[in-house]
Amino acid sequence: MMEAQQSVPEESAHPVPAPPRRERVFLQKSSVCSRSYFMVVMVFFHVYIINVIALLLYVHYNNGQGELGGARGGENSGRAPFDPPPHQGPEPRSRSERLMYLPRIEGIRVGHVQKVSLVPDRLHEMRTLSLKPLLFEIPGFLSEEECRLVVQLAQLKGLTESQVMVPEGQEELAEQLDLSPEEIFNLLDLNQDGQLQLQEILTQSRVRDGIWLTPENLREIYTGLKADPDGDGLLSLAEFKQLSSNAFQRFLQQRGVQSSQLVRNSRHTWLYQGEGAHHVLRELQKRVTRLTRLPPQLVELSEPLQVVRYEQGGHYHAHHDSGPVYPETACTHTRLAANSSTPFETSCRYITVLFYLNSVEGGGETTFPVADNRTYEEMSLIQNDVDLLDTRKNCDKGNLRVTPTKGTAVLWYNYLSDGKGWVGELDEYSLHGGCVVTRGTKWIANNWINVDPDYERQVRYQQLVSQAHSTASERSKPNADPHGDAHQDL
Numbered sequence: 001m002m003e004a005q006q007s008v009p010e011e012s013a014h015p016v017p018a019p020p021r022r023e024r025v026f027l028q029k030s031s032v033c034s035r036s037y038f039m040v041v042m043v044f045f046h047v048y049i050i051n052v053i054a055l056l057l058y059v060h061y062n063n064g065q066g067e068l069g070g071a072r073g074g075e076n077s078g079r080a081p082f083d084p085p086p087h088q089g090p091e092p093r094s095r096s097e098r099l100m101y102l103p104r105i106e107g108i109r110v111g112h113v114q115k116v117s118l119v120p121d122r123l124h125e126m127r128t129l130s131l132k133p134l135l136f137e138i139p140g141f142l143s144e145e146e147c148r149l150v151v152q153l154a155q156l157k158g159l160t161e162s163q164v165m166v167p168e169g170q171e172e173l174a175e176q177l178d179l180s181p182e183e184i185f186n187l188l189d190l191n192q193d194g195q196l197q198l199q200e201i202l203t204q205s206r207v208r209d210g211i212w213l214t215p216e217n218l219r220e221i222y223t224g225l226k227a228d229p230d231g232d233g234l235l236s237l238a239e240f241k242q243l244s245s246n247a248f249q250r251f252l253q254q255r256g257v258q259s260s261q262l263v264r265n266s267r268h269t270w271l272y273q274g275e276g277a278h279h280v281l282r283e284l285q286k287r288v289t290r291l292t293r294l295p296p297q298l299v300e301l302s303e304p305l306q307v308v309r310y311e312q313g314g315h316y317h318a319h320h321d322s323g324p325v326y327p328e329t330a331c332t333h334t335r336l337a338a339n340s341s342t343p344f345e346t347s348c349r350y351i352t353v354l355f356y357l358n359s360v361e362g363g364g365e366t367t368f369p370v371a372d373n374r375t376y377e378e379m380s381l382i383q384n385d386v387d388l389l390d391t392r393k394n395c396d397k398g399n400l401r402v403t404p405t406k407g408t409a410v411l412w413y414n415y416l417s418d419g420k421g422w423v424g425e426l427d428e429y430s431l432h433g434g435c436v437v438t439r440g441t442k443w444i445a446n447n448w449i450n451v452d453p454d455y456e457r458q459v460r461y462q463q464l465v466s467q468a469h470s471t472a473s474e475r476s477k478p479n480a481d482p483h484g485d486a487h488q489d490l
Ligand SMILES: *[C@@H]1O[C@H](CO)[C@@H](O)[C@H](O)[C@H]1NC(C)=O
Pocket: 339
């Protein structure tokens, strides 16, 4: 995604590259199956990709040039970009005194073990698993009894399918934007070589909860449509322009897809952890506060606990838990406090704390395919048919895998620090997924700590919530329904 965003400013600076001319050789082979795959891919062209492009253009045109970087600008005091120690005291800010800091746990080095005090009478060990992302493992974070209870509570509440086939309500946006095929092509063409490689289409087309196309699927589509006559897996602009239609979304909804072909194949539910919740859930929240060392209100105002069950064959392809945040993007959790009219919203999950509620008989590891990789390049994730994002096929090729062990917690930061004690840019290395469960069932729970990279917006949100609490404490359960599934992978 970052690749795509960076290509926006360039896009206006360079004219559309002329696509190389290509001879049309018509293959007679055309099957119903291939056609349906084509429809699948076109849904993403028309629905999802255009939404992403819309965001990029929106940011671009509303921002002028060169303002893409930070969510908050205009307060450069010439300080060195280091984390101030948490006790240093508030630093003056442009509009308000900064009263909150986000301390980060020190990783030191991979393999480093530190003792943490989370419960009375016992110290836990916290081991550093990687520095990019900053990732820790804490065995025994939950007792056997607590694991069992959380699973039971989830079962009592009932779990629902984690995936929604096609995100709705994005077609209008596409129409409003009125992009020509040339413009779309140019935005998709990350490396600006005038051709669309398989990777360029695949990396853009994988939505959360969408359909997971493999390079083979895509080749089939090309063949069925005669979209790529020379079979080199590249699409020129002329070829791309032929691939336009509108009625695909309906088709996809009728057609039904196997759950193994989805981005995500699991069931989940949400457990509220606020006042009145089961004491074990309350206690877990307190433990998370102690572990993360964050201001307690931040943890309390975050999403409820998400409990997820993967059956045998379940998986979750690699993704980011948060989206990149621009001034025009609203965080789902602080939407109340955002008074811009932006239609773009993303989850802002500063930290993920993942609990393993059972030990899985086979598979089900959590993979971090690019953890501590020297560099990160989105295009390199799919090479020669090895797709590092594919957790059904290539978990063994990623850089780091965590084996699920009952009671263990893993914690990682989805954002970097801004160097001033608040949230910085999305950490692309936090890419992770759930490997396919080969035997048994896998139960996990996620605690996401929501923080708005826009400090003022976070503060305003917290003020609004506490006002609501003091006026009508009955109806103020701000995190009872956090748009549960807003799990963005932009
Ligand atoms: C948002 O609204 C608040 C009050 O409703 C106002 O004080 C603030 O200036 C507004 N911010 C922006 C950026 O418009």
